[in-house]
Amino acid sequence: MKPRLVYVNGRFVPYPSASVHVEDRGFQFGDSVYEVWAVMDGGLIDAAAHLRRLERSLGELRMTPPFTPAALDRVLREAVRRNRVREGLVYLQITRGAGPRDPLFPPHDRSATVVVIARGVDRAAVDARAEAGISVSSQPDQRWGRCDIKTTGLLANVLSKQAARAVGAAEAWLVDGEGRVTEGASSTAWILDPAGRLRTRALDAAILPGVTRARVMEIARREGLEVVEAAFTPEEALGAREAFNTSASGFVTPVVRVDGRPLGDGRPGPVALRLRALYLDHVRNTRPQIGVCAQEPGS
């Protein structure tokens, strides 16, 4: 769904005319970071955790945060409000700014470009996808060595997702040099192994520390499930009881086929569906308290 107003460097401008400079470093070098929040019932999900990850991404790239977390939180909520988003996503991008093309950092660090786009999504379609389950296709992980930083350098993700689409899969599972899945092109990959343990790769520079991953891990442990942080191969996934992906945009999405072969009976597994329901309960129950600053009365 099309946003109406987009935040660009301090102003909300109409979507069709929203633009950044041709020599923006995000455009030329991918010298920029981003975040994506889910919006449910008009509220930001796990706002504080995403803001913490953003601060970390900025720090790793030695970019000075252009705002305090509280000020940024206000801009995000204002973007949601001005676009009247009830169910959707908020995308934030911060680049090192514009200037004559030079790989070296600009001499002073005061010209970040900040863009916030809030848009509605068809949540019924997302739910239908989860109820049917998705296919994944394994693709070589050709990304750089710091995938723990949420940068917009996403070319390898784009190409692998497109390659997955070409074989009829909705997501790519990226596979490292040892044959193990790192993560999805835009999600965290999980299996429920034959012993009934949840498995997802341990955090390292090869994967993004997913906010949904952390939340689902907490929920799963609370439910008495054993969670093991250990990578798995696509072959192990095919021998698993269940598999699923997690992300801010898809929540918990069951995986029912890997490389064209059905996983189990080829239907979403009960544990994945239960984790999805519990995650949605968490979202609904905690939403009013979420955020690093209180919502102003009447806003």
Ligand code: PDD
């Ligand atoms: N994607 N791994 C990658 C490579 C991702 O791009 C994402 C998120 C995740 C899951 O992270 P989280 O649970 O914090 O959303 C894992 C976002 C949604 C995107 O690029 O649209």
